[in-house]
Amino acid sequence: MKPAKFTYHTPDSLEAAFQLLGEYGDEAKIIAGGQSLIPVMNLRLAQPEHLIDINAINGLSQIREEGDIITIGALSRHREIETSALLKERLPLLPEAAMRIGHLAIRNRGTIGGSLSNADPAAEWSLMAFLMDADIEITSARGTRMADITDFIQSVYTSDLSADEILTAVKFPPIAPGEGWAVCRISRRAGDFAIVSVATTICLDTSGAIENLRLCIGGMDVTPVRISHVEHAAVGQMPNEAWIKSAAEVASGIGSPESDMHASAEYRREMAAHLTAEALREALKRCGGGA
Amino acid sequence: MKKVAITLNINNRDVDMLVEPRKLLSDAIREDARLTGTHVGCEHGVCGACTVLVDGKPQRSCLTFAVQTQGKAITTIEAVKGNNDGYSALQQALHEEHGLQCGFCTPGIIVTFEAYLKENTNPTEDEIRDVLSGNLCRCTGYQNIIRAIQKAAAVMRGETPGAAK
Incomplete structure (x- = not known):
């Protein structure tokens, strides 16, 4: 199918974009990469009256590290994140997650800001942002504000973005030297959204006990979920198979997964346990700088 | 809806056209530039038949509006060729390895891998399969396409093909 009619705007500054947003409000939609928006426009599930294309605005596509942020x-x-030398060194989970988004042609166009604004709970960037406690930079004519990811993504396709605001950047902490990490997912076909996905980071102390753990699971609830009681209880534990199995069991009980055309709730719970164990084992192998 | 006058650079040729902003790049290429080698399948980014190069990078022309691609270099299947206007190494390999049957998906696959094999001159089979996952083919079962891409990569590296497994 073909998209419905719209008026097309190409502001070359944020100020000009804010003016258009102020003028058209709910009738306007921001387009960045368009890889989620144009499909639903083609299917006429979305019919915005005004399309505000922000691709001509300079300064919104840098990837940089400043003072440990x-x-x-x-x-x-997505493809720029996948191939970024800085991220491969400082936050290698992101290039790894990027590789699993759609296909090469989609990744060449789709953007991290567009994906997070869309607030799809199965999206790779939602999982990464929840795992790493990312901060979302939101700009409007009123100024710039920061939002914690847990406040920003509220539910399925529901974010804390007002009609006059634009998501302008995402801020992540890098992982520590020697910190292990893993991103594991299951989908029916390459390029599909994940049915269940698990991401983790693990820091060990010199005795081999767990010093710090992040563990996040997607596909089990309306947003990705940090398994915080496992994270807290893990500190000081030796990361042996018994510990991995107990963490996996907790993961299978997280959230309230639904049965749908992709998988049953029971299957999601089984995969949650399986992927959690796999992610923890993989991350432990990487601890201390192992490949 | 008012049409807008735009100029697209397609295969190193400037094409003037009058289009509604909602016109997809895929339709502008086919209907306005009259280049019908770019095929339209699913029209929501899944099948990969409409893949073209925008500034050298594979993109879905059904997930881009024509008005968004002014000032960019668009390359379609019509511009893919080898020496003396013959087949490119990839086209020749697809021919030799029986990498197509009906041919509907073929332009998208060729355009994607003409770009990818420049970036990765010696891809593993897994890497080829991963990239090829963006192009649906309902005829071949993919095996012959993968063989052809391996063969083309070898030829482009200056090796003697036949070594392709």
């Missing part, structure tokens, strides 16, 4: 501009393409 990695800032990724909203217009950074």
